[in-house]
Amino acid sequence: MPSINRSKTKTPMPSQDPEERSRNFNEVALGYAKEDAINEAMRCLNCKKPTCVEGCPVHVQIPNFIKHIVEEDFEGAIKVIKETNNLPAICGRVCPQEEQCEQRCVLAKRGEPVGIGRLERFAADWEMQNGIKVPEKPAPRGKKVAVIGSGPAGLTCAGDLAKLGYEVTVFEAFHEPGGVLIYGIPEFRLPKAIVRQEVEFIKKLGVEVKTNMVMGQVLTVDDLLEREGYDAVFIGTGAGLPKFLNIPGENYLGVYSANEFLTRINLMKAYNFPETDTPVKVGKKVAVVGGGNVAMDAARSALRMGAQEVHIIYRRSEEEMPARKEEVEHAKEEGIIFNFLTNPVRILGDENGWVKGIECIRMELGEPDASGRRRPVPVKGSEFVLEMDTVIIAIGTGPNPLLIRATEGIKLNKYGYIETDENGKTSKEGVWAGGDIVTGAATVILAMGAGKKAAQSIHEYLQNK
């Protein structure tokens, strides 16, 4: 067997046939078999100065774990990953590797980078199939930390602190932990069984998870610090408040925020209705407004719920679209129709208040705006109507006000997100924050990176307290 694979392209990952998968919720990408993984791992040059590691927000020791895969030591591989990453099965599936580790891979200069995400997923899945090893519990430090929110930031922070010997409680508003990993990202991209296993791993580290706890309402940050005996608090409540377009007709029946649409399907399992009790209504023709990962998730979910025609409406061009390339490719393969440089003007309804169409205007690209992307400007007189019976708004989210408004003395920025230093420390003594509630809607891995940094900073603080 050769020790190096000089192929310029990634070892292909098997996936479900587009025609078939567009009607089911099973995972699209099927993962590497052992041979695929070893073959791909042999593409890694094991660079002396691994730039890929710098591209990873949680600094997974990438060449090191890949070397273990080449040697068929999969247990060693996952051990290396888990030194810095508590949720590898999730990251391997939903990280935008093309903008992070893989972008920095030297092979990317002359061809495709090493499929780092695919290899991470392989190692994590291998462990799940072969029994998860829980590290030995460290000696308890006798100090308690509360983590608010059980999304990627909260779970990472909780896991790291538990590994350091702290008594950690995670408070989750919903009936099931996982945050956006459960309510937002669909089953076909991130199976919920995987999320549950990762949460189980965090629990096995000694973390207690309390569900049904809408923090700010049932307990405040001050309650935790003053009455409940916590020595520090980490806020990872995400950016859960859906934004609407503020155009006429947005409250017609059949108009959803992507959050509502996806929550009904993912968390409440509306695809099983009436076996489960929560319904969702999906018409024959569905428009999804927006160009991010959430828009792709909503569009592909609508298709799987039985829609005949699903449109993405995005005001800029394909180049500016923020969604992961892989998700866009998958959406195209499944038959999602993309309307670029198109902006909704108003939503049209019938006499009973149901959506019947969406009026849009054509856009053209002008000068670059603050984000560096060329600003879309409307083309006068180019309005047209797309007939639709469901409209899903996926143009982003803002900070949820519930906890923030109940937390005195915490400084916010002008957009209403929590202000922190580079380690996640807020203006309030003993309180840290990280993830989307600090940065605005971003990625799973960035939230994890923030949770990690905050855990380290909390550790330093509590050692000196």
Added chain:
Amino acid sequence: MFRILERKDLSSSIKQFVIDAPLVARKAKAGQFVILRIKDGGERIPLTIADFDAQKGTVTVVFQEVGKTTKELGTLQAGDSIADFVGPLGEPVDFPHHKKVLGIGGGLGVAPLYPKLKLLKEKGVEVTSIIGARSADLLIMEDEVRAVSDRMFVCTDDGSKGRHGFVTVVLKELLEQGERFDEIIIIGPPILMKIGAEITRPYGIPTMVSLNPIMVDGTGMCGCCRVTVGGETKFACVDGPAFDGHKVDFDELIKRLQTYRDEEKIAMEKYEGGKCRCHQ
């Protein structure tokens, strides 16, 4: 799991549960609500907090069996448990400088009205109440409301108890007789709140209503419960559920409540074992 400590049948279709939920009880205030889910696979439904006792750690909810989930809830007995019980949610109400208030509750709306009147009474406010229902059988919490009212009117649509007619008839009479209030609270079916708010509007009396749109999470993250108030979109779960009745777009609320009418029928027929005709 959350245990049902007491069950009381207020009518053939309206039930009252006292739930063991100390954390919710400790923070609950008048005007707030809870979301509950009976079991895995169940839907999350909002229910008003009809009463709470921080010391005993209990929360009282009142519900009418109108759909699959409330029917199923109605089969539970004292000693049974429900999977999830989340709250207190929504903004509490406050009546900072009030001296004289009129509270109107129609049908199930008497339940959310009661804690507000109780709060007013505790603050020494003069309370007049009008409560009503379709018939005497459906009239709820009469004794509780009387205990916190200086004056109480009872109405039924069919005349089987108290005044024959709608609660809004008494409202109109009081206002026409020259009675004035610092605030009027109207809670009941959307159409009742709409008509009531129209009656008080010409008098310029602040009118509070409490809205009951469809919700999923109840924490502001889905926007399903959005209502138009004064031309602006509000989320009833975090901005409400109490709003200025003179500013609410009730027609939109009434329409939006119909969103899942077909699905509600399907769920109900499946639950009751009847043959679902929707797919024929």
